[in-house]
Amino acid sequence: MADKPKPNDLLSEINYTPPSRKWMDTPVEWKKGYYCYGAKPKNLDYIGFPNGREWNVTEQDWKLVDNWKEIFLEGMENLLKKFRSFRLFMDICVRCGACADKCHFFIGTGDPKNMPVLRAELLRSIYRRYFTIAGKLGRIAGARDLTEDVFKELWYYFYQCTECRRCSVFCPYGIDTAEITMMGRELINLLGCCTDWISGPLANCYRTGNHLGLQPHTIKSNFEYMLDDLEEHTGVRVEPTFNRKGAEILFVTPSADFFAEPGVFTCMGYLLLFHQLGLDYTWSTYASEGGNFGFFTSNEMMKRLNSKIYAEAKRLGVKWILGGECGHMWRVLHQYMDTMNGPADFLEEPVSPFTGTKFENAKSTKMVHITEFTADLIRHGKLKLDPKRNDNHTVTFHDSCNTSRGMGIFEEPRYILNSVCNHFHEMPDNTIREQTFCCGSGSGLNAGEIEELRMLGGYPRANAVKYVKEKHGVNMLSCICAIDRAVLPPLIDYWVSDVGVCGVHELLGNALIMDGEKERENDLRGEPLPGMEDKGEEE
Amino acid sequence: MGMIFSLVAVIVLVAIAFMGAKQNLLGLFGVAIPYLAVLVFIAGFIRKVIKWGQSPVPFHIPTTCGQQKSLPWIKHSSLDNPSTTLGVVGRMALEVLLFRSLFRNLKTDMSDGRAVYGSNKWLWLGSIAFHVTFVVVFIRHLRFFMEPVPTWVNAIDAADGFLQVGVPHLLITGVVLLAAATYLLLRRIFNAQVKYISLPADYFPLFLIIGIAVSGILMRYFIKVDIIKVKELTMGLATFHTTVPDGIGVIFFVHLFLISVFFAYFPFSKLMHLGGVFLSPTRNLANNSRAVRHVNPWNPKVKLHTYEEYEDEFREVMKSEGIPVEKES
Ligand code: SF4
Numbered sequence A: 001m002a003d004k005p006k007p008n009d010l011l012s013e014i015n016y017t018p019p020s021r022k023w024m025d026t027p028v029e030w031k032k033g034y035y036c037y038g039a040k041p042k043n044l045d046y047i048g049f050p051n052g053r054e055w056n057v058t059e060q061d062w063k064l065v066d067n068w069k070e071i072f073l074e075g076m077e078n079l080l081k082k083f084r085s086f087r088l089f090m091d092i093c094v095r096c097g098a099c100a101d102k103c104h105f106f107i108g109t110g111d112p113k114n115m116p117v118l119r120a121e122l123l124r125s126i127y128r129r130y131f132t133i134a135g136k137l138g139r140i141a142g143a144r145d146l147t148e149d150v151f152k153e154l155w156y157y158f159y160q161c162t163e164c165r166r167c168s169v170f171c172p173y174g175i176d177t178a179e180i181t182m183m184g185r186e187l188i189n190l191l192g193c194c195t196d197w198i199s200g201p202l203a204n205c206y207r208t209g210n211h212l213g214l215q216p217h218t219i220k221s222n223f224e225y226m227l228d229d230l231e232e233h234t235g236v237r238v239e240p241t242f243n244r245k246g247a248e249i250l251f252v253t254p255s256a257d258f259f260a261e262p263g264v265f266t267c268m269g270y271l272l273l274f275h276q277l278g279l280d281y282t283w284s285t286y287a288s289e290g291g292n293f294g295f296f297t298s299n300e301m302m303k304r305l306n307s308k309i310y311a312e313a314k315r316l317g318v319k320w321i322l323g324g325e326c327g328h329m330w331r332v333l334h335q336y337m338d339t340m341n342g343p344a345d346f347l348e349e350p351v352s353p354f355t356g357t358k359f360e361n362a363k364s365t366k367m368v369h370i371t372e373f374t375a376d377l378i379r380h381g382k383l384k385l386d387p388k389r390n391d392n393h394t395v396t397f398h399d400s401c402n403t404s405r406g407m408g409i410f411e412e413p414r415y416i417l418n419s420v421c422n423h424f425h426e427m428p429d430n431t432i433r434e435q436t437f438c439c440g441s442g443s444g445l446n447a448g449e450i451e452e453l454r455m456l457g458g459y460p461r462a463n464a465v466k467y468v469k470e471k472h473g474v475n476m477l478s479c480i481c482a483i484d485r486a487v488l489p490p491l492i493d494y495w496v497s498d499v500g501v502c503g504v505h506e507l508l509g510n511a512l513i514m515d516g517e518k519e520r521e522n523d524l525r526g527e528p529l530p531g532m533e534d535k536g537e538e539e
Numbered sequence B: 001m002g003m004i005f006s007l008v009a010v011i012v013l014v015a016i017a018f019m020g021a022k023q024n025l026l027g028l029f030g031v032a033i034p035y036l037a038v039l040v041f042i043a044g045f046i047r048k049v050i051k052w053g054q055s056p057v058p059f060h061i062p063t064t065c066g067q068q069k070s071l072p073w074i075k076h077s078s079l080d081n082p083s084t085t086l087g088v089v090g091r092m093a094l095e096v097l098l099f100r101s102l103f104r105n106l107k108t109d110m111s112d113g114r115a116v117y118g119s120n121k122w123l124w125l126g127s128i129a130f131h132v133t134f135v136v137v138f139i140r141h142l143r144f145f146m147e148p149v150p151t152w153v154n155a156i157d158a159a160d161g162f163l164q165v166g167v168p169h170l171l172i173t174g175v176v177l178l179a180a181a182t183y184l185l186l187r188r189i190f191n192a193q194v195k196y197i198s199l200p201a202d203y204f205p206l207f208l209i210i211g212i213a214v215s216g217i218l219m220r221y222f223i224k225v226d227i228i229k230v231k232e233l234t235m236g237l238a239t240f241h242t243t244v245p246d247g248i249g250v251i252f253f254v255h256l257f258l259i260s261v262f263f264a265y266f267p268f269s270k271l272m273h274l275g276g277v278f279l280s281p282t283r284n285l286a287n288n289s290r291a292v293r294h295v296n297p298w299n300p301k302v303k304l305h306t307y308e309e310y311e312d313e314f315r316e317v318m319k320s321e322g323i324p325v326e327k328e329s
């Protein structure tokens, strides 16, 4: 990080006018800080992925299997047959360019191949060449041969897309470059060329139930830390249960929430909420991951990891499932889970035990988003809240890509925020809700070795945060995504500084008045609540 | 290069038609090629749609552009994030008729070290002008294939000539179509980003359509052709009693040939977005995937890491942490 370029240096390099040289003639410039490390064979072997080997992205020879091209093209044909989206999106793009400057990676890097349309063209040119009549004409038809260099180019740019779908919002045909990236990554995985940062969590999650590889005792002890802190701050001892049969509800959240700051503060918010409610729920160490790196790999791997949630719900005999704050986790739960691993006919249609509200929108999947659950509680006056406890925060809200464009959760978190804090300001319209900008590190790109790319990709988001910081004095960026909570702090430090990052349920936890609590002096981070600044010093 | 290539290609097409008509190959250019083109269009269009249809939609992946339907007191965005089929019809109608998504268009710029996003509706305006006039011009031409001409076609024709200038009356759509196509072309040439992504296949249809529009306008206002004879020919095509009257005028055959090429080219090109837009799974599905199960016809059987395997590996630590287990050992 010592040699990290200064923000202004990076910005001054951005230029949105593409070069005169044609893109097909422009080879990839392998910039350090822009590409991930390659997957290690042991992780691929563990999950039964083919063609694992020792290889190095920076070396000329990627040690691809001899018949790699056949595998790639066969795989492509297979995907074209399986996914209408893929075939259609290969056929109907008119290159109108509406999507071109909508991608945060293009905005941040100015690299023309980060224009969504061109990212797709990288693969579309192969499609034309091998799967269309006109493509036989070659370059004049926009077609090109699949060579090792072309494959590497695909790899480089499909790991510079966070599958955020912002491009899809603006495309007149809804062409979703995220979908094309997903297809591209499926093909990449046939050749054993996953990234290290993705394959590690895959293997971990398959084995231990969570991306971080936390084993049951580690999970337990992480919770002990949180529970001790909570007791210290609130005087209330919370006692969650694990793998408990007969609980009414199974709660699943990304493992990052019980692993590191600031995610743990969000987790502490959940714990306080559930305790105060007396919710009959359990955690699971087997299904201890809401997130799903399989989603960034292949539909089959996504299914394999996701299967644990329903399997565990069935084993424990719960009635329904509640899910914590996370972005891509929710895209999988909302748009894929029921299809892949349902029908969940062993569960009941979710009903809030406190308000009687039937979550009709989740009646088949039987999994409710925590902000839906909590917003409903607040609406029915089931929680005692003291928003003044968050008065030291001027809050804004980052809409996560997946919950925004793959679901449409906008009002639920805002309703909670407006109930638990007094100072809330939106970022500019073109940067929130369905037009929200990615954190720059989604879809398995939160790897340390690509920090420069992540800073650039996150620039549009940070830019909007900076705007509300200067205009309204915003000092807290709230979100409902575990990856956001992990990656926004360094991003904000880099571009903005002095704005914290928190989950919505952390702020809720601060404001929540617990039965039997002591006089609250600290927030969940152990910092003094507004008006309590002197208290700590006196003691 | 792509642009020059496409321009030359269209010029060559014009020359072919010109020479063909001069050589009196009227049967070929007036009957055989148009029939063939329509045949290719229909067969190619159907083939492509079948091809799309053969690939299933395994997952429910609408791109949601508004508030979901969840709790009853939260106002839901029924068109940008529809939860019902009716809502989807509405969303698709907005998309197909009003180009809803293009209407969102913004332009990103860097100014003073900040990214700014300005409203940018020109592409929307140009596209909608282009497509709407294209459809009206198409409908207007039905008068050449119907006898008597239905009143609604006449009505459109009359409305189109509302300016009441010139003899024959200037039809505004033809002019707007030409202007819009020219705008789209210039945009491709002068907008650096769009130029960078453009292929010959992007310039070619524009030049072709410009060629069709120009030849049509020339024919109507400047190099007059015998309109009665034209109608004889087109009615012959429509009723399968083909006839090629003499002395129609060369420009007509150029016009007709370019249109024929357009039809024949259509199914093999990006112009298929006409059909594709209706099938796009990010737009034509209701966002109700948690309420109604979407079925994947090829849902794969996959290898799982079961709870039993998990417990076998971690049983001892689970027990020592007081986490319940299924089997004691
Ligand atoms: S907006 Fe859609 S049609 Fe236009 S260039 Fe992008 S992907 Fe292609």
Ligand code: SF4
Pocket: A102, A103, A104, A105, A114, A115, A116, A119, A160, A161, A162, A163, A164, A165, A166, A167, A168, A176, A177, A178, A181
């Ligand atoms: S999905 Fe997001 S990251 Fe990927 S091309 Fe589209 S806008 Fe860029």
